Amino acid sequence: MKKSVFTNLKYDIPSSIVVFLVAVPLCLGIALASGAPFFSGLIAGIVGGIVIGSLSNSQLSVSGPAAGLTAIVLAGITRLGAFETFLAAVFLAGLIQLLLGFLKAGSIANYFPGSVIKGMLTAIGVIIILKQIPHAFGYDKDAEGETAFQQANGNNTFSALLEPLQHIHIGVTIITLVALTILVLWEKPFMKRFKVVPGALAAVVVSVLLNNLFNAFFPAIAVEKEHLVQVPVAGSFDEFLGLFTLPNFSAITNKDVIITAFTIAAVASIETLLCIEAVDKMDRLRRATNQNRELKAQGIGNMVSGLLGGLPVTSVIVRSSANINAGAQTKASTIIHGTLILVCSAFIPGVLNMIPLGALAAILLITGYKLARISIFKEMFANGKYQWVPFIVTVVAVVFTDLLTGVGLGLLTSMVAILYGNMKNSYYFHKENHHEGEVIRIQLSEEVSFLNKASIKLTLNHLPANSKVVIDATKTTYIDYDVLELIKEFKNIKAPEKNIDCILTGLREKYKIDNTHHVISERQAFTDRNESFTNQETGILVYN
Template sequence: MPGDIRGGAISFLVAVPLCLGIALASGAPLFAGIIAGIVGGLVVGAFSRSALSISGPEAGLIIVTLGAIQSLGSFPAFLLATCLAGVIQIGLGFAKAGTISNFFPSSVIKGMLAGIGIILIIKQIPHLVGYDADAAEGFALFQPGGFNIIEQLHMALGQLNGVAILIALLSLGVFYAWGHPAFQTSKMTRTIPAALVVVVLGICTNELVRAFFPAWALQGNHLVQLPVPASAGEFLNLFTFPDFSQWNNPLVYTSAVAIALVASLEALLSVEASDELDPLKRKTPTNHELKAQGIGNLVSGLIGGIPLTSVIVRSSVSINAGARNKLAALVHGSLLLVCVVTLPTLLNKIPWAALAAILLVTGYKLARIEIVKAVFAEGIEKFIPFVVTVMAILLTDLLSGIAIGMVAGIFFILRDHYLNAHRVRTAWDSSKDRTRIYVQLGDHVSFLSKARLMKLLKNVPDNSILEIDGTASSYIDSDVVTAIRNFSTAAQQRGIQLIFLQKQDDEFQISRSRSELAMDVFD
């Protein structure tokens, strides 16, 4: 329980500026990002059966959202598309489409986590030195939306801010102290999360600078910037509702399908990654998760929020803070709701440099060298897809990177299938004065095994005994069976005795092609 409250509180602190930044980058009203965060915590948190995943607006949806708003020409029309996307996701859940996540290799999932970790680290560097032009949690070095991390780093180094650097150093010092063995026995470090101390310390440091050196204090986009309504009427005006008159606009349905597909895939991958980080190794029912995400997007669209999905960054922040139950997501959503209504002025005092330190540490935990060593120890067939996934995410974007990593993973699956399609043992049969070649087929012999088997048949020595044993195979493709039987004619011409054993209806079926020299050997 205490860990869940800490996890929800820390993920809430991280989510506030990120919800605003993603809404800004998506071309939507800032408050639409906050609405999506609240719905992701409370609505999806209530319906989801994921123990640790936290939902909200996510950077992978920025391009889809931005493009849909521009093509539809109005935000209310886009909200209708978001509602329809939620309905589509609910339908996908009932259609049991959530099982697609089972087809992603663990090396690709680990590569996704490591790639996100590296991007998080890189993207926090500008904020750590006081360059806060980009508040969105982008997942690529070169994003089509205009965010270019390399250019940001170059600009950041030319606009250093001493107060931001001081807050960043103090924040990283807190994390170091909380993780040092000498401090881990302290009751304070066990009960108070380091991230909470970092946020409070960041606010206090900037306020002290403001009191004694006003010109140096952080302000403007160096701080969180929530809208502050002056009355209940202004607060209600922050909500927008769908334009249902656009129901006959084909672009609404096209946008809805795009949002549903991207949000569903990212949700499934994020939930898979969250389960990977779960110390208790629980598994989320993915079909139910699609329904929960669909309900969340339906509600978010109805009250003026941008699309949402399960978010690995906030989920991992929550897990690192001690969350072990879905209560953390509910706490996260509740705090967003309460604080944007009652404490927006206080939240607007949080420096970006402090939040950047939290995300930097989170990124380090996702991409630490021990993970790379562990994947390397599993073998090259796991390590190369892992590295390819990481590099592809860094150079493209999250979904493209995962797709490229999947191609690498499938290549090694096919390679292993090709190499392990059968095993060959050669011996000299002294009783017959002939070479005996024994071929043991693998468990699953598909058409992919045909090429290697045909090469083997071509190289069988003349006047030898060839026994192909498929009795241990649960499946042999008909193309492979036909190829073996077609070889019988060549076998007779070359003096090769061919014995082919198959399992059929729990009985052994024996097919033989004998040369005249060995006509009754196995009778």
């Protein structure tokens, strides 16, 4: 019997509170950085939690407005001239994503290498830490949710670290340190009895009380409004409804609207698929997300967000990581966090506006540390250079550029590593070890692609003269045309030149390569073999 999504509420409710606390300032910060109305970020967070959380089969992913789309949103609003027109592009982008889901475009996620995904997660952890350091000291000039290396104010991630040293806010710094202490202690075994309350919630409550104490007794270090969460406050229900904006559908056929929609759909889909792959790798229960269903859910989510006046939505790694670290078990956590944003924004925005950003910076600093632990670097290094190099390139590239550019460079590096690995033969054939009369067998793997061409060519070129060689394709179901041509050339031209007796097994029937002059049994061919070399990357197995 299938369990209800609400079976694990004792884990999901506390984690939903943590994600809610993290999501509110991120939603507002991304809206600010995008040049959109403040409340549009909260709408996107609500839709990402309730709508996409309900439709997706990802148990731990959290969707909402994404930092990776801020530049596209800002450019789109500027180009289209009105936020209502931009909302039509968001709705259309969702429709495109829904279509991509039905076309099964989500399968592209299966081609993301694990080393690149781990590199992306580690880089996000590094970025979270670097971006939250200024907020931890009370320097909030850079909007929450910003992840790009180059900032709008001319600074970059590293130069921005110097600014807080000249503008340290004593009250915010104290609150951050107290919140960090609570979060660290909450993980200790002796605090087990208190874990019914999330550590993040305890840190936030203590931070609010501490700031009230500052206001009462130490006003010089009290945290001012600009260093607190700033949710829009509506004076009445009608005023609250006025925070929602309807799209201008009359402009949906506008060329610029269509271009903006396709751009949003492409970037949002790639970011979502990357995030889903990363979240599945972090899931302790190893549950797999249906990528095509995820694209459909994201599409419907963006259509709803556009209809209500919200920003574009994607699966977001920062909130998803916070969700996993807080102990979430099912997507109930995502749905509840969206409900909390809606209820609290409507009924108690004033309470949210008492939360110091320093307390939230402490939560995110812990999240970033868990993503970028030193042990992850050690693990990847131990996995060998073909894992380590793409991993470290992805980490550096994401930190110094942005998410998509960094992942793109990581994928390129991974492809180069694969090509290089297939060009290098790990068992170089030594002529001096070959004894006259021994038979050399080249066993082709089940699938031989163009990536195997270089290593097969190298192997054939190093075969000794006056030898007997069997190229066996009896277990092969697919051979790339270029590899087939290479084998034909070797058998018909190069082998006779070196007086190599070349026997083809399994190729004549499947690929019609003439082999009439060389027919021997497999038993005869391999009676004299005494040594074997293997390389799974090259697609061949050699015996001699």
